[in-house]
Amino acid sequence: MDNLEELYNDIIMEHSMNSYNKKELKSCDFCEMGHNPNCGDEIKLEVKLNGDIIEDMAFTGHGCAISQSSTSVMIDVLKGKTIKEAKDIIETFINMIKREIKDEKELEKLEDAIAFKNISNMPARVKCALLAWHTMEELLNKKGE
Amino acid sequence: MDELKKDFPILNSSNVAYLDSGATTQKPQAVIDAVDKYYKTQNANPHRGAYSLSIEATRVYEEGREKIAQFISSETSSQIIFTKNASEALNLIAYSYGLENLKKDDEVVLSIMEHHSNLVPWQFVTKKTNSKLKYMYINENFELSDEEIYSKITDNTKIVGITHVSNVTGTINDVEKIIKYAHKKGAIVVLDASQSIPHMKIDVQKLDADFVVFSGHKMLSPLGIGVLYGKKNILENMNPFLMGGDMIEYVYEQETTFAPLPSKFEAGTQNVGGVVGLCAAIDYIEMVGYENIQKHEKEVVNYAINKLKELDYIKLYITPNESNHSAVVSFNIIGVHPHDVASILDANGVCVRSGNHCAQPLMRYLGIDSTCRASFYLYNTKEDVDKLVDSIQKAYKMFEKYLSK
Structure with a gap:
């Protein structure tokens, strides 16, 4: 239970219930759908670029508190970053969840997304936390093609 | 209790x-012991060896079939086909019966409550045969109304797939009524008893269902054993689903003749340990x-x-x-x-x-x-x-x- 209450903390709850990032952009350059067929979670990410910089981002969709808040926090963290920086942050987040980060200092660049660190103690929920990050990774990879 | x-x-x-017993049940010590005893004292490949251990494994397997036939009141034990679960049994029916018998403009009618296992195979075979897939929808009480049943099952309906109990809403469907009406319209009925047989007596003859399927693991038995019951004349006219060892009669380079029921539908070495566990599960259910x-x-x-x-x-x-x-x-x-x-x-x-x-x-x-x-x-x-x-x-x-x- 302790782990769980740590996980369902204010950052995650606020972002999951009433996220200001949950909306559609007036105009966007790229969008990508992500879903977990086993649980039915679905998100749509929208990205507006200014040159190499992620100028604006938003999401729509539905899912559990973990998937929704993870998406919203990711948007907060990635907004204003360059594509290169974003890719690096995404990789760090995924590695944090997989417990593959040796140097805790590396996690600083994740800002609020560090709130999801303990999800690695709940294997059943890992895919919820990763949905948005994998979807964004996919979007950025496609953009490079 | x-x-x-x-x-x-x-x-x-x-x-x-x-x-979460609707997903799978836990197993009583008696079932675990029965499986343990089988592997410790009776295990060999059934139907193969001339030696006594293989004969023992065959006896255990075939007596299991008898027991299950009695448990669900099947006319004969040859109408009991072992599968790995209800999903495999439903696929067997869809491929070996549906694919062979459905024609253009025929209809398959399902309830909207079906588990994917009694739904996705029918999508596949209706697409392949250009037949139609229709649904009976539930009302505000999460039940199928008579009007819905009578309006969806028509003279064009050839197969009705219905779950006895919904795994989501727990609704017990009036399957006797549905079967009677489907037969009146000339359709056969595939009954998914996976969610009902753990809780209620199934009498296949009284129900007059053409096919009945269930999984053992939802009724206290180990994972990996399921049952398909079918009416004899229907099963006899169906082609095999999976082919291989033990389901054949004569195999030539270009031709094969198939074994009679039930072996025709049981290719490869079967899950005898699973059958033993299922029998022990039946004993437990009957004891309670x-x-x-x-x-x-x-x-x-x-x-x-x-x-x-x-x-x-x-x-x-x-x-x-x-x-x-x-x-x-x-x-x-x-x-x-x-x-x-x-x-x-x-x-x-x-x-x-x-x-x-x-x-x-x-x-x-x-x-x-x-x-x-x-x-x-x-x-x-x-x-x-x-x-x-x-x-x-x-x-x-x-x-x-x-x-x-």
Whole structure:
């Protein structure tokens, strides 16, 4: 239970219930759908670029508190970053969840997304936390093609 | 009845409230012992060897078939086909019967409550044969109305697929009525008894179903053993589904003749240990008695429903007609996603399923993504319900202040 209450903390709850990032952009350059067929979670990410910089981002969709808040926090963290920086942050987040980060200092660049660190103690929920990050990774990879 | 829990080692050692028997049941010591004894003293490849151990394995396997035939009142044991689960049995029917017999403009009629296993195979065969796939929808009580049944099953209907009990809503369908009407219209009926046979007596002759399928693991037996019952003349006219060893008569370079029933449908070495476990599970169920199982489940399930109804933030997805409701209770905490609820329940030692329960079309029809599902069986007690309700209250408390009113 302790782990769980740590996980369902204010950052995650606020972002999951009433996220200001949950909306559609007036105009966007790229969008990508992500879903977990086993649980039915679905998100749509929208990205507006200014040159190499992620100028604006938003999401729509539905899912559990973990998937929704993870998406919203990711948007907060990635907004204003360059594509290169974003890719690096995404990789760090995924590695944090997989417990593959040796140097805790590396996690600083994740800002609020560090709130999801303990999800690695709940294997059943890992895919919820990763949905948005994998979807964004996919979007950025496609953009490079 | 509350003493039964002691027979289940996993429930004794872990002290969880196990409320996911609709997915799979826990196994009593008697079943574990029977399987253990088989592998320690009787194991060999059945139907193969001339030596006594193989003959013993064959005896155990074929006596198991007899036992299951009696258990569901099959005319003969040759109509009992072993599969790995209900899904494989349903695929067998779809491929070996559906694909061969459906023609353009024929109709397959399913209920919207079907598990994906009695739905996806029919999508495949109706597309392949250019036949039509139609659904009977449920009303506001999560039940199929007579009008719905009579309007959807028509003279063009050749196959009706129906689950006896919904794995999401727990609705008990009036399958006798559906079977009678389907036969009047010249259709055959595939009955999915996976969610019913753990809780109620199935008499295939009384039901007059053309096919009946179920999984052993939902009725106390080990994983990996399922049963297909079919009417003899139908099974005899069907082609094999899987081909290989033990299902043949003569094999030439270019031609093969097939073995008679039931071997025709049982390719390869079969799961004798699973059959042994299933037989021990039947013994256990018969020892307790379906009447006692139902009486006990009714008490526990009604207690759960009444407790849950007291919480104004809970939405239940069950019929108000108690006599049409089995041992499955789907619910949601309004505004909270079922996966979050299930995680919090898990942290409190309560096992429930959350998700779409392999019934996406039903979820879409109900306008929801998913539900939490507590499903009960003979070993559950009112204490399990109390644990469930306590942990639901805890989950709600965690979310309450964030819920936008």
